[in-house]
Amino acid sequence: MLDRLPEYIDPVALAEKRALISGRIAVSNLQRLAESLYTDEGTIFIELEFGKEDSLFKITGKISADLKLKCQNCLDAIVWPVELAVKLCVLSSIDLADKLPEDFEPLLFEGEKLPLKNLVEDEILLDIPGFPKHEHDCFSLLLKHNAAGKSESASSDAKQAKPNPFSVLSKLKNSGEL
Numbered sequence: 001m002l003d004r005l006p007e008y009i010d011p012v013a014l015a016e017k018r019a020l021i022s023g024r025i026a027v028s029n030l031q032r033l034a035e036s037l038y039t040d041e042g043t044i045f046i047e048l049e050f051g052k053e054d055s056l057f058k059i060t061g062k063i064s065a066d067l068k069l070k071c072q073n074c075l076d077a078i079v080w081p082v083e084l085a086v087k088l089c090v091l092s093s094i095d096l097a098d099k100l101p102e103d104f105e106p107l108l109f110e111g112e113k114l115p116l117k118n119l120v121e122d123e124i125l126l127d128i129p130g131f132p133k134h135e136h137d138c139f140s141l142l143l144k145h146n147a148a149g150k151s152e153s154a155s156s157d158a159k160q161a162k163p164n165p166f167s168v169l170s171k172l173k174n175s176g177e178l
């Protein structure tokens with residue numbers, strides 16, 4: 001779902017028109033991002049402004065979303081609000097990188113239209129932590145929880161009263177068959 005957004009963009013043509021695009025993308029649409037999350041539910045809101053300044057084509061604006069990251073300690077969800085400022089400068093070749101204004105990231109554009117969702121996805125992937133963890137000590141909570149689970153299953157084993165192989169052996173001994 002790309003709601004009110006073009007699928008492909010020509011950033012130079014949009015900058016010449018000083019276009020403003022805004023809309024929504026479902027998180028499930030961004031496969032690389034969705035795979036790294038706890039859930040692919042949710043929506044990303046986009047507002048991008050294309051402009052030209054000192055013969056440079058620029059994209060500014062914001063991307064926001066409420067994502068659920070997967071904690072790398074306990075694998076549970078971490079609610080992660082994304083509110084990032086987009087500051088991209090369109091470069092036709094990486095050789096022009098020295099023309100990049102301060103605070104701007106390069107967006108390589110060699111004439112072929114770019115999939116908008118890839119651009120949005122890259123921006124978000126750069127913004128979210130690569131190894132997300134809960135702020136609280138979820139790992140020791142997890143250990144406690146597991147330990148509690150284990151002792152429970154141990155006691156249920158005891159209730160089943162499996163025959164002890166040694167007691168069988170001692171019976172045999174007592175009956176003089178060994």
Ligand SMILES: [Zn+2]
Nearest residue numbers: 071074134138
């Ligand atoms: Zn955690």
